[in-house]
Amino acid sequence: MLKDWKKIQGPEEQELEKRLHNARELLAKKQIEIKERKLPVLVVLEGWNAAGKGSVLGKVIRNMDPRFFKVAVMDKITEEELRKPFLYRYFIKIPEAGKFMFLDGSWMDEVTKGYLKGELKEQEYKKRLQSIKRFERQLTDNGYLLMKFFFQIDEKEQKKRLELLLNDKNTKWRVGEDDLWQNRNYKGCMELYEEYLDDTNQGTAPWYFIDAKNKKWAELQMLETLIKNIDIALTNSSHAVHILQNLFPINPIADLADISLDKMLSAEEYSKQLQKYQKKLRELHNELYRKKVPVIIAYEGWDAAGKGGNIKRIAGALDPRGYEVHPIASPEPHEKARHYLWRFWNRLPKTGHVAIYDRTWYGRVMVERLEGFCSENDWQRAYNEINEFEKELYDWGAVIIKFWVQIDNETQLARFTDRQNTPEKQWKITEEDWRNREKWDLYEDAVNEMLQKTNTSFAPWHVLESNDKKYARIKALKIVIHEIEKRL
């Protein structure tokens, strides 16, 4: 791909200047259209060191309105980032609707460098490639315009540029060991880049090569490519995309209607077991922390099913310095303006920590589906996107525990009525709860579909029968302990 790539002959000086002038003006105009049409645009710059990515980028953005774009340099990975899944630092950087984000360096650089230097084993590298392809597809499927540029110079040109930099005392500091290493190993790098580019050259997120020998010509290529693809994206504005078939291993799971809810625990038995299992969980938490295993506990369930009290019994057994509870309400504007999983990527635990979610990313296929907050294509696609998200967490090493807290319709009514009639509990009940209750049957269908489509072997659902809250709490504790023990 790289090897066979023919450099395109750039235009003559005068023609070049004219086209540059036009393209700059046009991009500034497009930017306003993008803002108005709320299109999120992610631009990735990759290529050989010393190919001039930075300086071309500097030129490209000179005519843009700084309020509507950001630039991020993805060089050094911080300690904090090392304690998160590999894609974390990229996912949290995605732009909001109507804005540009330029990434100078990206996931390509990270994984190819890791592999070339032997820090990433073959198998690990392959897995990352798969993660990357999923990530890119999730972005474009969710309406992102993703443009990936590769700045190409040949071995001799790179060498010349590095020597020029080294010979000037003002620029010497800009050349690092990595740059020299890359030039010495140009052919080996080239081979891997070829493979990578080929493998990730997807229809919705293709690669664009920039002949970077001449700066102005490089700028023009980048500008014109940006403009062309923005036009295409704006034409396609309200698009539905193909729903991928599920390829993850799914276990069968019972319909809600078939779950028997008469399980109970006496007060005496409850307090005995509570003490026992909390003690056990406390010890395990310590071990998790030392072995740096992250744990993700997701709670979904009917209103008034007892999620809050259940979470409290889990959290109560944990060291407060090693866990966090995330109550998930409707997204704030800056969250709504991004991929719906963005706010969850932003709330992942560090390795060794526990994150408990009081409602989760499954909102997409429940409330967002039923209230029409996303399109049908959106929520139908979400099952697979969520499975992919959880697979990413699993591959990172996380223990994933998903609870559906189940009660029957009459129990909910009884608890709602109790809340309404008890002054200290009234804050827990709103008009909305009553409105949602009227849609019980619709929700039940949605929940059944959700359980069936996302009950993967790596992130299975656990139903907590919660007509008797005591029973549900002990069951939750046992499951958490069991799942953690399996991992340790």
Next chain:
Amino acid sequence: MLKDWKKIQGPEEQELEKRLHNARELLAKKQIEIKERKLPVLVVLEGWNAAGKGSVLGKVIRNMDPRFFKVAVMDKITEEELRKPFLYRYFIKIPEAGKFMFLDGSWMDEVTKGYLKGELKEQEYKKRLQSIKRFERQLTDNGYLLMKFFFQIDEKEQKKRLELLLNDKNTKWRVGEDDLWQNRNYKGCMELYEEYLDDTNQGTAPWYFIDAKNKKWAELQMLETLIKNIDIALTNSSHAVHILQNLFPINPIADLADISLDKMLSAEEYSKQLQKYQKKLRELHNELYRKKVPVIIAYEGWDAAGKGGNIKRIAGALDPRGYEVHPIASPEPHEKARHYLWRFWNRLPKTGHVAIYDRTWYGRVMVERLEGFCSENDWQRAYNEINEFEKELYDWGAVIIKFWVQIDNETQLARFTDRQNTPEKQWKITEEDWRNREKWDLYEDAVNEMLQKTNTSFAPWHVLESNDKKYARIKALKIVIHEIEKRL
């Protein structure tokens, strides 16, 4: 203070259990009240290593609803945090209205440790103490309930506990060099802690000592102190506080009405100078980056004064990898729920980077004042709070440049009309702009007061006469260059 502090005799076992039971239940109830009354509560835990802060905290929160509190362990300072002002990592952790934040370790630990180990010089330490006192006052002035606990054990007890931990292979790893060092230097530490505690024992944010010899008794002391102070805070809900007299050096500055706006630049002269100064600024940016100097450029001005175009000319001269433009609109819900400076602390540049703000924290004394988004006491207090904020940035080493972009009333009318009549510009003008225009005189008074009260010697205002935008852009470039050169 510590030395003279008499341990309070704890109650007998039975009485202790009864009071614990009551206090736990009461705190759970208070938590709901706090949520409803939207009180933000920050609780700081300090004290001797091995005094049991963590385990007492674990007990205290066991009865709390995890949706309404968070715990943060402030131990290791990250590389990212090292490139921000000292208070950054604490300020960004403050809770939102209606929630608790427990900090295990805080600014006290950081500065006393730094001083004891010789990493902070005497003068630097003193300056930090002052910053801390301002920070704490700003929180309580803005309605935060701040409670600071110091867990006290004596030298012998500490030694005993450390030995116990060391002798058990399961707990050995929890004892670090710091812990042993502290015990060996107990007396020296004690002296500094005494001084620190004494100095920061402010009326609105006093210290509470916890006799930490016995865990249950420690828990009870903490619970009862929390409850008592929450009650006081809830009683005082809508409070106005004293406005501090300004003690910063202020330079005189002209009223807007006295500024002559007839300065102009020919197109030819403009493009010549633009090129010259942008080139200069580009070189300086490189040097800033290498010397790790952070730069903060704040833009305020009338609607349609030409802020956007002005910012573009500055940004256009900078390396895109080293600056960020922050457009500041009205705060999002999670921002509004915190101290009004929180969102600016969250948007500070790293050392060596430039942050440009398109509107700023001065919204507090302009739009928030005039639209009644905050109380009179709030905005009157804000002048000093803002001066303190900027002093913090200055002491950190930042170059601070504040621009007021000035036009006259007729020029604004002409530009508004032009925007209204030009299809490509219509997105720039809204009904709100016209409404604000009607309040020109009120705004002018507010701006004059703002300029006069915040024109400090360390963060002075610069007026950009922008009836001729070209003139204003060149003037801005010159000022930025001049201010940066002064620092380098």
